[in-house]
Amino acid sequence: xxxxxFSYLLAAxxxxxxxxxxxxxxxxxxxxxxxxxxMLLAMISTMFLHKNADGQGIALxxxxxxxxxxxxxxxxxxxxxxxxxxxxxxxxxxxFNATGGLASALVALLExxxxxxxxxxxxxxxxxxxxxxxxxFSGSMIAYGKLDGKIKDIRxxxxxxxxxxxxxxxxxxxxxxxxxxxxxxxxxWELYVLFxxxxxxxxxxxxxxGGADMPVVxxxxxxxxxxxxxxxxFIYNNQAMILGGILVGAAGSILTVLMCNAMNRSLLNxxxxxxxxxxxxx
Amino acid sequence: MEQILxxxxxxxxxxxxxxxxxxxxxxxxxxxxxxxxxxxxxxxNAISGVIIIGGIILVGHADTSHISTxxxxxxxxxxxxxxxxxxxxxxxxxxxxxxxxKKK
Numbered sequence: 001x002x003x004x005x006f007s008y009l010l011a012a013x014x015x016x017x018x019x020x021x022x023x024x025x026x027x028x029x030x031x032x033x034x035x036x037x038x039m040l041l042a043m044i045s046t047m048f049l050h051k052n053a054d055g056q057g058i059a060l061x062x063x064x065x066x067x068x069x070x071x072x073x074x075x076x077x078x079x080x081x082x083x084x085x086x087x088x089x090x091x092x093x094x095x096f097n098a099t100g101g102l103a104s105a106l107v108a109l110l111e112x113x114x115x116x117x118x119x120x121x122x123x124x125x126x127x128x129x130x131x132x133x134x135x136x137f138s139g140s141m142i143a144y145g146k147l148d149g150k151i152k153d154i155r156x157x158x159x160x161x162x163x164x165x166x167x168x169x170x171x172x173x174x175x176x177x178x179x180x181x182x183x184x185x186x187x188x189w190e191l192y193v194l195f196x197x198x199x200x201x202x203x204x205x206x207x208x209x210g211g212a213d214m215p216v217v218x219x220x221x222x223x224x225x226x227x228x229x230x231x232x233x234f235i236y237n238n239q240a241m242i243l244g245g246i247l248v249g250a251a252g253s254i255l256t257v258l259m260c261n262a263m264n265r266s267l268l269n270x271x272x273x274x275x276x277x278x279x280x281x282x
Numbered sequence: 283m284e285q286i287l288x289x290x291x292x293x294x295x296x297x298x299x300x301x302x303x304x305x306x307x308x309x310x311x312x313x314x315x316x317x318x319x320x321x322x323x324x325x326x327n328a329i330s331g332v333i334i335i336g337g338i339i340l341v342g343h344a345d346t347s348h349i350s351t352x353x354x355x356x357x358x359x360x361x362x363x364x365x366x367x368x369x370x371x372x373x374x375x376x377x378x379x380x381x382x383x384k385k386k
Contacts, residue, residue, distance in 0.1 A: 015329050016306055022325045022374075023314035029378040032325050036371040039331065043367075046335045050342060062342050069341070069357045070334075073364020080365075081372035086380060092373055093324045100330050100366035106359035107336040110352050215320065222327045225366075229333040234296070236339055242296065243303050244332035250307025251326050255319065262316045 007045035008240035014038025015244050019251060042240045043070070091147035094140045094218045097225055101136030104129055104228035109195060111235050113185040120178065122235065127177070129231030130191075131170060131198045136224040138202030143218050146211055155208045166201045170194065213270045216259050220267075223252025321377045328370025334363035 015038045021031025047066060077096070084092050108129035115122045145151035173194045177187055209217050230245025260267045290297065314322055337360040344353045 016310060019307075019322075019326065019329070020310045022322050023311045023318060025315065025318060025381070028318060028321060028381070029375065032321075032328075032371060032374045032378060035325060035329055036367075039329070039334075039367055039371070042332060042335055043338065046338045047342075050339060062344065062346055065346070065353075065357060066338055066341050066360060069337075069360035070364050073361040074368040076361075077365040077367070077369030078372055081369040081376065084373075086376075089324075089373060089377060090320065092369070093320070093327055096366050096369045096373065097327050097330070099362040099369075100327065100333060103331075103337060103359045103363035103366065104333045106355050106362070107333060107340055110340055110355055110359070111336075215323075219319075219323050222323055222330065225327070225330040225333075229330050229336075230300075232333055232336040236336060237296075238335055238339075239299060241332045241335050242299055244329050246300055246303035247307045247310075248326045248330040250304040251311045252307075252323070252330075254308050254311060255314070255323055255326070258312075258314065258316070259319050259323075262319065 098140035104133030331367035
């Protein structure tokens with residue numbers, strides 16, 4: 001257990017150091033590899049050192065399922081990343097961000113029935129992980145489709161109100177779930193509605209935003225994925241996930257602002273202006 | 283007020299981690315040149331694949347005596363998270379490779 005915590009600390013330090021190197025042109029490539037090494041360390045140490053609450057390790061049968069799943073993901077990810085055309089890279093980043101968001105949403109979805117409804121903090125982080133992860137997933141998929149030329153911008157004045165209504169709906173479901181008095185395992189119907197509404201919100205959120213602003217939106221959604229991962233980190237009380245997730249959340253947010261500045265746009269302009277609220281400011 | 287203080291005390295370690303990570307995240311990348319925006323975004327995106335730890339723990343705890351929704355979706359969570367991690371780091375590397383060539 002101590003060794004696991006030490007590995008997580010080391011992995012977290014590698015994330016920070018990697019990100020630091022990534023922000024300088026000469027060292028960027030090394031930074032990427034260092035961050036990757038941190039991730040590998042976190043994965044391997046979780047697989048072999050993680051213990052259940054009762055002090056037992058993961059059963060061997062599961063280990064094989066885990067290793068095979070990771071193998072499939074690695075080969076597929078590696079292949080896609082290596083073979084895609086250079087010009088298609090921005091949408092690929094968006095696509096990978098979508099898969100990360102979906103993974104966060106799935107973890108939250110599956111962990112929710114195990115949570116105690118009276119543990120408000122745990123219920124809230126799980127639901128937030130689900131909502132933020134789903135928005136990051138569907139939003140990134142739309143961004144991917146737009147950059148790939150598969151989806152056109154759709155602008156309608158009514159969308160602004162639909163989006164606000166969806167957010168209110170998300171809040172209402174949150175409140176309902178907490179006060180309904182039902183146990184978390186009995187709330188599966190509500191849980192899937194929340195999942196669906198969040199997915200829809202992600203779609204409608206990115207839909208009206210113009211293609212030129214997509215990199216900014218992807219960066220924003222990237223910080224969402226980070227926050228969703230951090231929420232999942234709270235579920236497991238896992239320091240590596242919390243630190244990595246918050247780090248990406250913070251770095252992603254600042255990067256979003258920096259990208260806006262580089263384009264001479266304000267973030268509000270990108271998001272709100274797209275709803276047809278302000279004068280077109282391209 | 284009392285409750286807030288108790289809450290703060292109970293979770294003081296987590297709150298410390300959050301506060302320091304936010305600061306670190308901002309500090310570490312605040313002077314990045316604009317050419318590196320996209321690779322940095324891609325690299326940060328790969329790091330957000332830490333969710334894979336959650337997937338591993340989830341499947342590790344799942345009951346494997348029969349094929350349950352939890353097991354199937356958990357496996358998908360791991361696959362998707364690995365896609366994020368592996369694809370993310372490889373794409374970042376390719377971008378930086380291109381960047382280096384351009385510079386010469």
